[in-house]
Amino acid sequence: MSENILRMEDVTMQFGGVVAVNNLSLEVNQGEIVALIGPNGAGKTTAFNCITGVYEPTNGRVSFQGEAMVENYPQGKMAKSYAGENQGKYTQKLAPTPDAITRRGIARTFQNIRLFSALSVFDNVLIAKHMRAKQNFLSATFRLNKAEEKRMREESMALLEEQGLAHLKDEVAGSLPYGLQRRLEIARALATSPKLLLLDEPAAGMNPQETQELTDFIKQIRKEYDLTVFMIEHHMDLVMQISDRIYVLDFGRLIAQGTPAEVQSNQRVIDAYLGVADDAEN
Template sequence: MSLLEVKQLTKNFGGLSAVSMVNMQLEDNELVGLIGPNGAGKTTLFNLLTGVYEPSEGSIDLEVEGKKTSLIKQKTYNITAMGLGRTFQNIRLFKDLTVLENVLIGMHEKNKVGTVASIFRTPAYYASEEKMRHEALKLLALFNLESKVKELAKNLPYGEQRRLEIVRALATKPKILFLDEPAAGMNPQETANLTSLIRQIQKEFKITILLIEHDMSLVMDVCERIYVLEYGRMIAHGTPMEIKNNEAVIKAYLGGE
């Protein structure tokens, strides 16, 4: 099976269908885009895939240790533990904690040493804490944030807060990273830096990335495949060139007639 398989996924809110009969597949180590006009259902789809919402219909299956595992009705922390990490359209950092503390929080789920070791502060506990700190510092260095480890997250410039949120998501050691409009609010130079960063993430960590983004140039530049949503329905899927020339996409997303 694919790394992630989505079939006939539907989410209704009262009489409104926010996501309707969506099919999607993600494979190992690929960079996929998800685009569509405002209100198309992109973030709702992300919330379904990461356990924030429960689907009205359909299935979401993740390959875990060679077996197909349903993500339906799984707790969000279980979904994270199985290998799905995400960022949010509106940055959700622990703003009164330091940069380093934000990353360490992301690491704790995968670095448990047991209740007894934690309570009594055994050598195993301190070894685990030191290992996490070392790994966190390495991650922050990759994102040019190593000099900010003691700063409170809320004091970082906007672009650095975006990068920190990505670092925290990577700290959970995901197989799939969902990026929800990471370029939102960035200037052209910051967006160009982000484009390079996304490529670096995939190369460095060899993970699958699903990217929601309004910046079409970014999506077309970095993604191997692109899915297009309109009014909650998938209207197109293909390579950047195929999507760029798709009449339904031009009409729905680019304002064509």
């Protein structure tokens, strides 16, 4: 677990006068399950959006497998966090699109399920498989590469079988029960062959039984697909049971990090969640 797969350095995301993420630095190591927690509005999903190209950060760098993937160090004041002889004057920018980042090996799910709800379960997975297709627009249009299309359909079916969804392959995705929609969304993400899987509140809306099943499912796919998992979650039972390490955000700033036991006993974390004033201020 020592090899770094994801690193965020000095990432800031500002919307006008609102700083949603403030100088965030963190690391996720190969094979870990890492949780990002914090109160509502703490900046967790904004951080995910900066990783996946949905937002271009105001400042900072995101590296994946040792290479800068997203980077924005504008010239002037916001460049103060850039280390080295070019501090304060260096200008650098990398802003790949979400699909390019997915091809690099990062897949995600969303806080609000974003399936192709009018399409079948099978087609939702098949569409994701096309992310890795080698055919170009012309060959796809005229179905010149039938062998590749056949392979992708077989792989999609195999993935559904692995995830216990094969019997639902012809069902309309939007008609599935909530828990199965969540599982399908994760299966669709797996279809892109990721190395890093980002899960944004995967247990949202689930009852205790569904949450436990999801916990077991995440453990299972980490092992079977050799994945690293970085997740946002409010269900503390799930977080404490499954996480190797935890980062805690509050008002866009990192206030704590460590093992589940360390974070659970951290007074700053307790204060942020419960709104209790620190004893030192009384």
